[in-house]
Amino acid sequence: MRIRVWLLLSTLLASFSSLACTLTMGYRTNERMPLIAASPNNDGLYVDFYSLVAEKLGCELEVIRGPKKRVLKQLKDGEIDFYPGFNFNEHRALFTYYLENGFPGGDAGISRQDFPTITDLSQLEGSTILQALGSPNFVRNLEAIKIYAVPEMTIEKAVGLLRKKRGDFYIYNHASLNYYLKLHSNKDIKVHPECCGGVEPLYLGFSRRSEHYQEQANPNYLPDQELSPENFPVQLKQGTKAYQLQQLLKQMKQSGETDNIYRQYY
Numbered sequence: 001m002r003i004r005v006w007l008l009l010s011t012l013l014a015s016f017s018s019l020a021c022t023l024t025m026g027y028r029t030n031e032r033m034p035l036i037a038a039s040p041n042n043d044g045l046y047v048d049f050y051s052l053v054a055e056k057l058g059c060e061l062e063v064i065r066g067p068k069k070r071v072l073k074q075l076k077d078g079e080i081d082f083y084p085g086f087n088f089n090e091h092r093a094l095f096t097y098y099l100e101n102g103f104p105g106g107d108a109g110i111s112r113q114d115f116p117t118i119t120d121l122s123q124l125e126g127s128t129i130l131q132a133l134g135s136p137n138f139v140r141n142l143e144a145i146k147i148y149a150v151p152e153m154t155i156e157k158a159v160g161l162l163r164k165k166r167g168d169f170y171i172y173n174h175a176s177l178n179y180y181l182k183l184h185s186n187k188d189i190k191v192h193p194e195c196c197g198g199v200e201p202l203y204l205g206f207s208r209r210s211e212h213y214q215e216q217a218n219p220n221y222l223p224d225q226e227l228s229p230e231n232f233p234v235q236l237k238q239g240t241k242a243y244q245l246q247q248l249l250k251q252m253k254q255s256g257e258t259d260n261i262y263r264q265y266y
Contacts, residue, residue, distance in 0.1 A: 022061075023212070026064045033176075034265040034266065045261070068132070084101065098206075099249060106199040115169065117190075119195060129148070131171070133153075155170075159186060169192075171196055210242065218232060
């Protein structure tokens with residue numbers, strides 16, 4: 001009898017622990033198919049993938065949508081645990097820890113068909129670059145560059161601005177660009193696959209103020225080298241949910257599970 005009671009209590013406690021663990025994902029309101037639909041619809045690869053990841057960690061996934069500036073502030077304040085696909089820069093690294101999510105990353109560019117083929121960003125000097133407000137400035141080190149920034153930029157909006165000659169070039173995730181152009185007839189739009197460094201790891205940004213995060217000094221950090229997700233002054237403490245997430249994402253990538261899920265959408 002005591003054993004049965006103990007087993008029942010253990011089951012209830014395990015269930016309560018699982019329900020008590022919530023991982024919160026934040027994302028802007030506009031769509032980025034096939035990753036996520038326009039708010040309030042969260043359907044897409046991100047929710048399917050990270051719901052599975054959360055379940056494997058004994059947690060539930062909660063999704064919060066909002067204007068990107070608000071979501072980034074919530075990430076900075078620890079009100080949101082992570083942003084699912086996050087480009088690295090030193091400012092964001094002050095409040096974000098970067099984890100490889102296992103998806104292929106890297107950017108490409110699009111322009112009107114009459115624009116010269118770009119294989120290096122330096123060739124964009126003198127051009128007008130389209131980008132979303134608050135997004136990383138890929139061409140900040142170039143001279144004679146004009147930036148045309150609008151809130152909640154989408155690929156569709158960028159294509160429209162290119163056609164209206166409000167800008168010359170738009171840089172975005174290569175997989176998302178290819179997916180959009182595959183679904184839409186855009187013979188007047190040119191893709192520049194070699195403009196921006198090719199395929200690179202894709203990261204999620206985990207809030208350094210999240211209740212699931214703790215850090216410690218990284219003994220392998222090289223302060224005389226450029227700051228990057230691979231060369232960072234701190235590392236995750238073992239036993240935290242953020243650390244468990246990091247290890248799980250590595251395991252899913254190595255086993256091929258992540259690639260199988262990714263191919264279902266792309």
